[in-house]
Amino acid sequence: MASPDTAVSALLVAPVTALEFLGDDCLLAGKGPVLSAYSLRAPSVKSASLSVLRNHRVHGIRPERRDRGVSAEVAAEEEPLGSSWQQRVQLVVFGGKALRLVELGGSEAFDLRTLGPVRELQDWVLDVRWVGGAAHLLGVALAHNAVLLLEAWEGHVLLRSSCEDGCLLYSALLVGPCWQSLTVVGGTVFNQLVIWRPTVTTGSGRTAPVERRLKGHSGVIFGLAYLPERGWLASASDDRSVRVWGVGPLGGAAGCGDPSPTCLQVLYGHQARVFSVTLLPVGVLSAGEDGVCLLWDCGSGKVSRALNGHRVGGVRALAVSSGWGGRSPQVATGGADGGIRLWSLGETDGGQVEAELVQDLEFQGGGSPKVVRMVWGGVKRHWGVVASTDQGEVYLWEEGSGWQLLWRGGREGAASSRGALCAVGSLSGDVWLFPLSQPARGTLLRAGLGKVHSVLWEGDREQRAGHLLVSGPEGLVRRWLVKPELGEGAVSLDCVPLRSFLLPPCAKRWLTAAILVPQPQGALWVCGDRRGSLLLYRDSDEGGEAVGDALRPLSVLFGVHGKQGVTSVCEHRGLLYSTGRDGCLRVSRVGDGGGGQLEVLRVQRACGGMDWLERVVIREPEGEGDACFLLMGFHSVHFEVWDLLRRERLLSVPCGGGHRSWSYCPPGGGSAEDGSAVVFVKQGAVLASRTPADTSHPSGASLELEGGLHGRGITCVCHLGAVRAAGDRWEVLATGGEDTRVSVLAVRPQNGAVKVLAVIADHISSVRALAALRRQDGGGGATSLSALLFSAGGRAQLQCCRLLIGGKEQVGSLSCQVIQVARHRLDEHWERRRNRHKLVKMDPETRYMSLSVVSHTAEQVFLAAACSDGVLFSVSESGGKFHLLWDCSYHQRCVLSVASCCLEDPEGNELFVISAATDGIIAFWDMTGVTDVEDGQTAPPSYAGKFIPAHQSGVNTLALWEGPWEGQEAEPAGHSWMTIASGGDDGQLSVIRIQVQLRPREMGGSGVSLKLWSRSALPSAHAAPLTALCFLSPALLVSTSPDQRVCLWNLCASSLGHGGVLFSHVADAAGLAVWKGTEAESGPKGSAWVAVCGQGLQVLRLKEERDAGKRTE
């Protein structure tokens, strides 16, 4: 039965529960039982991981202290290691009731090695401190307010000391160089901090008295930190505050410090509970459930910096590097989502950390600036700002030289500059075009008689030639191809006129965005206008004199972005992305092989809360990796930059809000040393906000060492298939979570890699069920995969999208295209139904609990759905809409699960739906007639063949296998078989075998009869609710439960046998997905993979295909 023979863990995403720096160049992290070491020196140094704590989670990592001499001096011993640690270091890793010694070695490649076995203790470990000289002596703080002196090498407890306050602690901190002078700080259940010394015992019980008691918190204490240099103690609490106490020197000769400690600061600033706190000379760092890490200025109590990079679920671990030898300290945060981020605190002069500064560029010139653009180049190869004024003048600002008048014209209408060229449109229809370096060498272009509404450039900065698009009166957009030519030190501009575009008639008739998209049948222009329309034009080469003959759009999506207008368009891998002041990002494409119509595939609202989107910029990665989608826009009075895939805010500048001209340069945009910069106009002033370039984090505010998944529980997982990229096979999974998101992941269990391909944020409440219809060609060797994914959850919401997942053979990158197909809310649907008086009114509070794809045709997919209001539904999806086919409220209780099957029958297929609710009864429904119904008709009542009580209480999961089982006698004609396995809240596993007799169909009735053939049950299959079940083969079942065991069950003709167990590190396990491995990987017998989801995701590999009926014990 030894489990390693049964299954092994291949991949784990779990909350990061411990972080610790080793010097400045190594970060240690704990995730589940796994310890990982990351090199921060060079990304080329590979990280190392090792599972060290068996069934315990790593909650703390303590490197040995290098000063082996026992010193009474408190301050000197706090420096564990130099800036750069060398060769090898021993660590003690602890969590739960266990600890273990581990050695980390290697400077080229990390290497982790356990020293001895896992040491199990009687009680929960809250803190560990190295207290020995040469020996492996550890002080171990326990949750019942006691401390052990442990010889770690052999695992002997040498001494034990308890505090007289026998009570439960949520947190503890050990201070002091050696056991004799160790001081304990405990955070109790009753909201106090108690300070005591293990060696100072009194009374008959030989317990240690509490020497200091710090009161003030109104919640339990989750985290503690001590800074010897200042004598500060900090506590993080359930009450959402952090308190800083002046306790004086602790530990060593100083004992419990100041006899009357005081509370120096009460820091309220977090939106939720504070889990951890650390102290550094410049202030306090705290982090918690709100996902934000705050740096506090201890003197003023103000927040000096907010580090915002984790999803819902919050930050679970926090560490800060020493900032040794004048280097700036680094902060590491670990999320409940499994992500790890690294932040640099920057210069720490005077205790104040510089955040983004807004600088007034002190515009000097005639009139007030209207349009600003950032430009590069000039003599210094640095960034500059071009501003045009309401007086028709154009100024250039450069670092060091200030403002300088470039050009003076009439009253202007619009201006635009691109790289080294600037175009200014006038109220009378003139467009002045000139090089910024030589404003005198400009040319005048005519764009009709009347105001120039907008001037747009198209073309990369690097390109030599570009297009100029000028919107004049009456919806005419003039176009020129502009080629700057350099001859004898002077620039001359060659402008070739092209045919104009004609915009659709409307009030605000001018272009706001335009791009040129190459297509096999000839390039196309995708444009956006002020009216909110997306437009498609052909790029005709024939220019010359025929400008009067304007081109009409090939396709118009009139006003899709709302009346406030389109703000930008761009193209990426065949898809078009547009933003608008309606706050939406739309993804569209040109249908019919590139020559046809524009069609919107997907709408994404509320990008980081921005109510007004200005631009989307897509940056290709350098080398391998995924493209970066940056969204810019306004969020109340802030200009913000939001990373769409990582879902994080990269920049937020208080600019006063929308309506203003702005220009943004992403980090590294000008030259490698540049940080990001924003320039904007506010009340007649030109303001700039620059974020200093952070050499260690080139991509933005922080460096992501490890990407995260859902921050809260993952409720469901579904296997979509496999794709191949650069010779590697990736399994594609979809997960749905309590964070209201659906994620599409590619995992490579062979090496533990996980990639998030797409995050779908369309649900407004927790996602509870997924169902997929795969369309895969060519098996696991294919480089692309297509699937329809249905997701359902709270607030009666059901969604369907099409996923196209493709691998690129050469670069090994994967992409996922998400196309919204249909969305539905029961309540909306109900309002539109004509015969609604016949139906139960759907409550918008209804939750979908489970989904199953019943059958499908080329155009339609039939689904069954279980609802919390007791209703079982059947819906079909076709033509982008959900149609309600049938519903029944037989269960009268919350329906928890559905499954379906399709039995082959000469007269056509028989469709069955099986449902079960909180009363433990399993019901069988014949759906055959239901799916035949033409649209608009009401489905005939479905025949319910059987109701079988199977569990004492809720049936959480149903699994179904069609066909005979092993040892079954030959099948009589007209008979089919199904096996239904169910898992209940009672922890029981039940298996029911049903014989299905197919009869010629009668009118109105069902063509089948069901006979209960056999049943078997294991009452205590799990020690907790059985939450998920899957068939691996007709003879093998997998189950899981919040008891964190993944169990295998052998099914024989009439009995159920235990087939092996593996402890899983996914807490609150809620879902399972299984798939078969390839022959190439595991030989002809094949292996299988199991994905478990809950508080994280784990993929297990089952070693061998097990024979039916072969009992292991």
Next chain:
Amino acid sequence: MGRSSKDKRDIYYRLAKEEGWRARSAFKLLQLDEQFSLFAGVRRAVDLCAAPGSWSQVLSRKLRGKEPKDTEEKKEEPKIVAVDLQAMAPLPGVTQIQGDITKTSTAQEIIKHFEGQPADIVVCDGAPDVTGLHDVDEYIQAQLLLAALNITTHVLKPGGTFVAKIFRGKDVTLLYSQLKIFFSEVTCAKPRSSRNSSIEAFAVCQNYCPPSGYIPNMSNPLLDHCYDVDFNQLEGPNRIIVPFLACGDLSAYDSDRTYPLQLDPSKEYKYTPPTQPPIRPPYEQACHLRKNNLLATEDSPCRPLDGAFSNLHLSANEDSEMTSEVDAASLSAEAAHQDTVV
């Protein structure tokens, strides 16, 4: 969300208000009693982790309601001692102790009440403020149960009953094995009013019979068991799993179901305000500061009003939305308090 939305989502929350229980948990004890007849012959009871007091209400009704009329039997009043970290509103015939049950001094205070006249039943509905980290939450929950068990070994009469909330998590079998040392019958019971989706259940431990020679000891906490040396129990089939029993009538309301507001076609739905003011949650002040824009920012430090906090507390109570405020951040904190009728 409107105030009736919680009424829709949680039928027992709504019924508790309508029937005057301080928390929906009352139904859990009532349903456990339906199954196990917990209160037959019971005169003395301990209610650990009792606030806001719905279990004490049940005990009070069950023990005092059936007061024998007979004068000679009436010599002794029923005794109910309720303990919690939080203060709770007084209840007739219930003695209250405010304290931490894991603390030795609190335990001793409870024990004093039962010297010479042991209790017939000890109930414990204790739950920690869940942190969201399951191993930590399960551990703390187990320690509450064990602290309650330790107190029980001092006060319970032989043959008596102990009922305690458990989390059915990864190490629940270790608790079962500990409980089986002291009780001949241990059942994992799940009342129908406890949601299917929650890992909460109740260990109903009947017939207290400590091992012979067992001397209750207050100075050392009872600790949960460990897996056997070669970890067969960790990943083997031979874990100690106690029988499971779903309690309460199947015709009872389903706690997982969403019900329409109008349950009875003949009776118009009427919103019932909560029975009791909420227990003061730990995040009360933080919420107050946030509401009034007083949290620290880059521009200003926070201004907590420690001195004036008692006033603040009063004003917060008038505002009944306080603890039912649902936002992403306070969700799990809310989960801990969700059984409370507010």
